Amino acid sequence: MSPMRGIALKLASVFLFTIMASLVKAASAHVPPGQAVFFRSALAMPVIVAWLAMRGDLSTGFRAQRPLMHLWRGLVGVTAMGCNFAALGLLPLPEVTVLGYAAPMLTVVLAAVMLGERLRLFRMSAVALGLVGVSIVLWPRLAFDDLSDAALLGVGLIMISTVMRALAQIQIRRMVAVEETSAIVFYFSLTATLFSLLTLPFGWTWPGWGVTGMLIASGLIGGVAQILLTSSYRFAGAAVLAPFEYASILFAVLFGYAFFDEVPTGAVLIGAGIVILAGVVIIWRERQLGMRRGQARSNMTPQG
Structure with missing residues (x-):
């Protein structure tokens, strides 16, 4: 194990995922979310296949032990990604990023309901604290009558995305017992590409070269980010790497201000601090309990 190398790879993946989200946000005024999901997934596949070939994992990457499990993971994952991309066109980048942090909190609750994991008072309190932080971010959006539709x-879309991401996390926890990491990564990109094609009749456009370039870049960058994220868990454990996911809010604030003239409100910053604190507490508690989540987290993206 080489923790510093793992941390560097994790931070690089978070940085690239934020760039990808910025590209999708910039393109959202010109193409519908389903089309953005297609480019994100389809253009990531050559990168992932090349990576599997370099690792000598092509045979395991193409071998699906439980095809229906991959299908279900693809369905919930592409729904999460589509809703997240749609929300990026409607809300500031830092706000979407912070609200997405609710996914680990929901995963804890869903794991208790669907997997029978014990939900002790300590973790329940951390989840409640995280949801308080999310509520602080949401409150200005819900408390004023003059808000836009x-x-x-x-x-609503980012909340649906968050629930779908939590369901995807639960599904991956089930899959890692019977499927190789390489297969989970490959078949998610494949199923996401195919599912996104179902949205073709619903408003796909012929974007200009500039927008097309952003969409192509989002797919390639997303594929590289996924590889860096997965690779980071070869050098450090999930409990070491998980807190660095929250660096995304720093990158989101920077890119939001630089490219979209977005300045986070006080509610977003306060809520983000509370959510991050709750997330770190949950991570620390899972480490104390010896819960192995490395394989599952290595297959998750910020979109599902």
Whole structure:
């Protein structure tokens, strides 16, 4: 194990995922979310296949032991990604990033319901604290009568995305017992590409070269980010790496201000601090309990 190398890879993946989200946000005014999901997934596949070939994992990457499990993981994952991409076009980048942090909190609850994991008072308290932070971020969106329908729709979409991401995490926890990591990575990109094609009749456009370039870049960068994320868990444990996921809020604030003239509100910053604190507490508690989540987390993306 080489923790510093793992941390560097994790931070690089978070940075690239934020760049990818910024590209999708910039393109959202010109293409529908389903089309953005297609480019994100389809263009990532050559990168992932090349990576599997370099590792000598092509045979395991193409071998699916439980095809229906991959299908279900693809369905919930592509739903999470599509809703996240749609929300990016309606809400500021830092706000979407912070609200997405609710996914680990929901995963703890769903794991108790669906996997029978014990939900002790300590973790229940951390989840409740995290949801308080999410509520602080949401409150300005829900408390004023003059809010636009677009903003409210964005909040609804990111909440759906968060639930779907938590369901995807639960599914991956089931899959790692019977499927190779390489197969989970490959078949998610494949199923996401195929599912996104179902949205073709619903408003796909012929974007200009600039927008097309952003969409192509989002797919290639997303594929590289996924590889860096997966590789980071070869050098450090999940409990070491998980807190560095929260570096995404720093990158989101920077890119949001630089490219979209977005300045996070006080509610977003306060809520983000509370959510991050709750997330770190949950990570620390899972480490104390000896829960092995490395394989599952190595297959998750910020979109599902």
